[in-house]
Amino acid sequence: MTTLVPVLGDQLSLNISSLLGRDRTQTVVLMVEVHEETVYVKHHKAKLAYVLSAMRHHAELLRSEGWQVDYVTLDEPENAGSFTGELARAIERHAPEHICVTEAGEWRVKAMLDSWPDRFDVPVTLYTDDRFLASHAEFEAWAEGRKQLRMEYFYRDMRRKSGLLMDGNDPAGGQWNYDAENRKPAQRDSAIPRPLHFTPDAITRDVMQLVASHFGDHIGSMDSFGFAVTRADALKQQTHFLDHVLAHFGDFQDAMLTDEPFLWHSILSPYINSGLLDPLELCKEVEQRYRDGYIPINAAEGFVRQVIGWREYVRGIYWLAGPDYVLRNALGAKRPLPSFYWTGQTDMHCLSQAIGQTREFAYAHHIQRLMITGNFALLIGVDPQEVHEWYLAVYADAYEWVELPNTLGMSQFADGGMLASKPYAASGAYINRMSDYCRTCRYDVKSKTGPDACPFNALYWDFIARNEATLRGNPRMAMPYKNWERMSAADKSALQRQATKFLETLG
Ligand code: FAD
Ligand code: DLZ
Ligand code: SF4
Numbered sequence: 130m131t132t133l134v135p136v137l138g139d140q141l142s143l144n145i146s147s148l149l150g151r152d153r154t155q156t157v158v159l160m161v162e163v164h165e166e167t168v169y170v171k172h173h174k175a176k177l178a179y180v181l182s183a184m185r186h187h188a189e190l191l192r193s194e195g196w197q198v199d200y201v202t203l204d205e206p207e208n209a210g211s212f213t214g215e216l217a218r219a220i221e222r223h224a225p226e227h228i229c230v231t232e233a234g235e236w237r238v239k240a241m242l243d244s245w246p247d248r249f250d251v252p253v254t255l256y257t258d259d260r261f262l263a264s265h266a267e268f269e270a271w272a273e274g275r276k277q278l279r280m281e282y283f284y285r286d287m288r289r290k291s292g293l294l295m296d297g298n299d300p301a302g303g304q305w306n307y308d309a310e311n312r313k314p315a316q317r318d319s320a321i322p323r324p325l326h327f328t329p330d331a332i333t334r335d336v337m338q339l340v341a342s343h344f345g346d347h348i349g350s351m352d353s354f355g356f357a358v359t360r361a362d363a364l365k366q367q368t369h370f371l372d373h374v375l376a377h378f379g380d381f382q383d384a385m386l387t388d389e390p391f392l393w394h395s396i397l398s399p400y401i402n403s404g405l406l407d408p409l410e411l412c413k414e415v416e417q418r419y420r421d422g423y424i425p426i427n428a429a430e431g432f433v434r435q436v437i438g439w440r441e442y443v444r445g446i447y448w449l450a451g452p453d454y455v456l457r458n459a460l461g462a463k464r465p466l467p468s469f470y471w472t473g474q475t476d477m478h479c480l481s482q483a484i485g486q487t488r489e490f491a492y493a494h495h496i497q498r499l500m501i502t503g504n505f506a507l508l509i510g511v512d513p514q515e516v517h518e519w520y521l522a523v524y525a526d527a528y529e530w531v532e533l534p535n536t537l538g539m540s541q542f543a544d545g546g547m548l549a550s551k552p553y554a555a556s557g558a559y560i561n562r563m564s565d566y567c568r569t570c571r572y573d574v575k576s577k578t579g580p581d582a583c584p585f586n587a588l589y590w591d592f593i594a595r596n597e598a599t600l601r602g603n604p605r606m607a608m609p610y611k612n613w614e615r616m617s618a619a620d621k622s623a624l625q626r627q628a629t630k631f632l633e634t635l636g
Contacts, residue, residue: 130155131225132156133219134151136148138160138184139404139528141187145231145404146256147230151229157225158191158196159198159215159216160188160198162181162203162208166212168344169237172344173347173488173524174340174347175351175353177344178356179491182329182337182358190359201218211241225251227254228245234530235447242255262291262409263290263441265445265449271445272445278446280438281305283438284442293416294426294429294430300430301430306430306434307379310380310427311431314381321386321389324396327355327357327362348471349488349489352489357405360406364406366400375393375395375428377393378394378431379425379427379429380393382495384564385494385563386565390492395432399526408440412432412436416429443539446534448530455514459543459546460599462511464512464635467635469481470484470502473485477585478566478567479567480502482497487502488523491524498535499540500553506541507542508554508585508591508592509588513537516536517533550603551605555585556583556588556589557572557574567583586624587624587625587631588632590613590624594621597610
């Protein structure tokens with residue numbers, strides 16, 4: 130009586146629902162490296178190395194826990210190249226009586242799993258992915274009948290449900306949200322923490338060779354590869370974050386500094402998303418540090434909000450919106466993604482920093498993603514699908530359920546406001562306030578027109594003017610439109626000419 134349990138590359142948790150309570154002597158765990166998953170977008174080389182090495186290490190861990198694991202590597206000659214093809218081969222090898230699998234994390238793979246009962250003569254049972262606080266049904270019930278979906282209200286429900294940072298029925302510290310205290314610009318300071326660097330072991334080195342030989346034309350480098358690839362090492366990074374970084378997470382959450390990619394961020398998203406770390410366990414640790422008096426409430430609340438607020442909320446939106454969400458384009462944006470998103474070669478220092486470190490580390494923190502690369506694509510009107518494919522490819526933590534709503538909804542406003550209440554559009558002044566990038570930029574952040582003017586300035590007003598019909602009615606956009614109205618006709622057309630001239634240089 131063999132049960133076959135396919136474990137996907139983002140299901141690397143020992144307590145994944147498909148394995149819970151199962152008899153290890155009667156179960157074969159199937160893990161497969163497949164071409165289709167490595168190229169549905171051209172993933173960053175370091176992301177591929179991370180995912181495949183974490184999978185191989187997880188297979189070892191499962192074996193050490195007494196599971197029988199059938200692991201198929203990418204370069205195995207008979208490899209069928211897809212989950213479905215590999216399942217067909219595994220069925221021949223093991224003649225299972227039952228297939229049990231935890232639900233997929235995205236529509237594309239869900240469609241594959243949903244096709245299995247018709248394709249194979251073996252019963253298939255799908256299990257809920259219980260590594261999230263809110264089930265699909267719970268999120269749908271929460272969204273039902275609301276005119277507007279807003280993260281803040283959902284987040285408060287998640288605080289109540291989890292009991293995290295709650296004093297009885299009230300939020301710890303008296304406020305639900307301390308975001309207003311989390312906008313300090315960082316100063317260059319020798320106390321800036323660094324994430325741990327994990328030297329690649331033999332398994333990771335093998336994978337890196339495989340990636341270099343098969344995916345040499347994908348973006349990025351593996352030279353600085355230092356991701357944890359096991360739960361044990363991911364836990365070390367978690368502890369490092371809790372002990373040395375978290376206290377200032379809140380203060381400098383939005384800050385950016387030249388050649389400082391990580392600042393006070395956790396660098397835990399790849400591990401949380403692939404299952405090496407448990408998000409609730411992590412939030413409980415964060416709460417404990419606050420209760421023990423080691424960290425201020427703005428740090429604890431700020432972090433917990435990202436995980437049980439934003440992370441759960443974007444997942445809810447992804448599944449609620451349906452498989453056509455990816456096609457939304459509320460602002461009718463059509464421009465191709467500039468080629469410098471792949472090379473990092475641009476005179477705009479903020480963009481070359483954000484893209485340069487993305488190429489090196491497959492990482493950029495939230496404000497770089499939202500207010501530098503995302504903001505620029507929004508201002509110039511890039512086709513949201515191209516923007517989406519870029520983000521999905523370049524970050525080690527990128528899986529569609531979390532990347533798409535962040536990109537298409539939060540960053541590009543392509544869902545017309547389903548996820549966010551207003552577009553995250555900003556001129557150079559915001560970037561100058563939150564970073565030191567402008568100090569060494571070839572452009573002048575204070576100028577709006579002329580050859581040295583910061584491109585973000587004219588592009589911002591061009592965005593406001595171009596999208597007036599769609600955005601003017603949005604109460605949160607009242608101020609920019611009031612300011613635009615107050616400008617003289619000559620100033621308006623000078624800004625628009627400046628923007629047009631700049632856009633022509635992009636080809
Ligand atoms: P920290 O700043 O330390 O935050 C702590 C944790 O909170 C993160 O590890 C993550 O699990 C969670 N978190 C924070 N913000 C978000 C958010 N908006 N949505 C979901 N989880 C959040 N995050 C991904 O995990 N995968 C993606 O593919 C992804 N794509 C993004 C694309 C765009 C355009 C934008 C604006 C944001 C995207 N994010 C994505 C959200 C966020 O930028 C990353 O989670 C964060 O930068 C990861 O780095 P960190 O672990 O150091 O996070
Ligand atoms: C991201 C990724 C990559 C690059 N490769 C694989 C793979 O070879 N095998 C695998 O099981 N998973 C991989 N993944 C993660 C999957 O894409 C992820 O599990 C699905 O997208 C979940 O819906
Ligand atoms: Fe970016 Fe403009 Fe500042 Fe240069 S001046 S770093 S382009 S915001």
